[in-house]
Amino acid sequence: MSKRTSTAIVPAAASSLTLAVPAVGNLDAYISAVNRLPMLTAERESELARNFRERQDLDAARELVLSHLRLVVSVARQYLGYGLPHADLIQEGNIGLMKAVKRFDPERGVRLVSFALHWIKAEIHEYILKNWRMVKVATTKAQRKLFFNLRSMKTGSGTLSAGEVDAIARELNVREKDVVEMETRLSGKDLALEAQTDDGEEQYSPGAWLAAPQADPTQVIEARQRDRLQGEGLARALEALDPRSRRIIETRWLRDEAEGGTLTLHELAAEFGVSAERIRQIEAKALQKMKGQLASYV
Template sequence: MSNITSNALDVYFDELQRFSQLLSKQEEYDTAVAAANGDKAARDTMIQSNLRLVLMVAKKYQNYSLDWAEIIQEGNTGLMHAVDKFDPERGCRFSTYAVWWIRNNIEQYIMNHSRTIRIPIHVTRVYKQILKASSELGLDVDTNEGITKIAQELKISPRKVLNILGHYFNEGSLDKEIHSGDNLLATLKDLVAAEVDCQPDIRYEKCDYYEYMDALLEYLPVRSQNIIRLRFGFKGQDPMSLQAIAQLMDISRERVRQIIRNGLSQVREQLCANDLVKEDFDFEADAILPQLCD
């Protein structure tokens, strides 16, 4: 697909209505199999039938200072990667798989074009979580006590907090004042913390994490899926303890623990098998996954 310019957006939307026809589950499977076997027409069909998915994801980012047309184009590139990587034999619907690629491509583009020095997206996400925790708890990131309490709040190590802050302290103090003429507007810390609150789609929210995890769980046996979903607390549900799950499933607590560990191990294998970017998953997993088996 050729590059989309802002002036061509209306034309693009018209073409979207003409060519982006949704496929049934069977049509999607047949087309995906043909595309995986090198059928260029089938690949084009997979792309065209999912352009609306790109638009749906891209709409969440249209308020950024970047060209929305470029954001859509980045989403389209992510869609193409998803088509090329998708394995229809896994039993997962393509849209579930493609959303991660589309969102990741868009967020990488935003991060790379919003900063002079490029910092990995997963580092920026956790950095914003650190600033939000600092603001909400009234803690100073310049003190050992503040670092320790923030680490406890985010369930990561103090060393990890320091490492992430190190990426940003090299560029300027968080307390650097932002002026407009003679008027003090805010500090850098204030602006970034406000960005976290006003632009929730760019931060690494647990709902995005769970959505991606939910797609990966489809590769597991049904019982393993259900147990892990209960332990995580998917779709707004409260996470359940190992003992509560054991009673619900009528198995031992130790068996629940084993199923969770084995299931998460298989999920990690899928990350590698599908050649996905692991850093977002692994970074958050460092804080969350150990708790699931305690």
């Protein structure tokens, strides 16, 4: 959707919906038009959602989408600082809205506006990541998290102080050097840092950068299982080992640089007065025993 083109939106890949907004002259007219569309009561929204889920009533889906177009406009406005056209941001957000309508379940007791918000943001995020060349170096989850939060967390327009870097790193659970690096990238957004083309561009799903991961039951269950495995399960598995085996596993696998780093087979062989091959055998047996202990936590 460009500034001067029709605002009819029919993204076939998003869903089976056919949404036709009357063509208008420009973006301002489009925004004015969607702001005049009536909002739905909770009762009407539930009725339409049930009609769509149970009978695939496309007219009901269309009304749900139309009544929330103003939400997309509002969300898209928050991302104007990335230098991308407002009209394009709105169109991507509209695709996210239609995906949300397709998946919306009125029986969960949540209004569509709340459910659709992260789907709208997810589509806009993906569009920015694919089209803003500076972001093509932000390939990890931590870097994407920094990219979409760093600007709002800065208290001023200048360079971050050491204290601000530390505070941001703690809040986002990332390394301080990642904060400094991302600030440098963002402040130099007019420079092309790499010559990467769109060929082979990595594809990201909306669940990868959801603003509220706790809203996804699958992620909640996986996170709980992972935490239990890493905490209680690992502790019990280590307790089941004899002192020598536990020492070998801890120093070979569980120590970080602050604790002196991991030890080699030869270093442990010298410590226990046996061959390196014997240490390897003890390690393999201990790992196998721990695997059995951890099986009940998976």
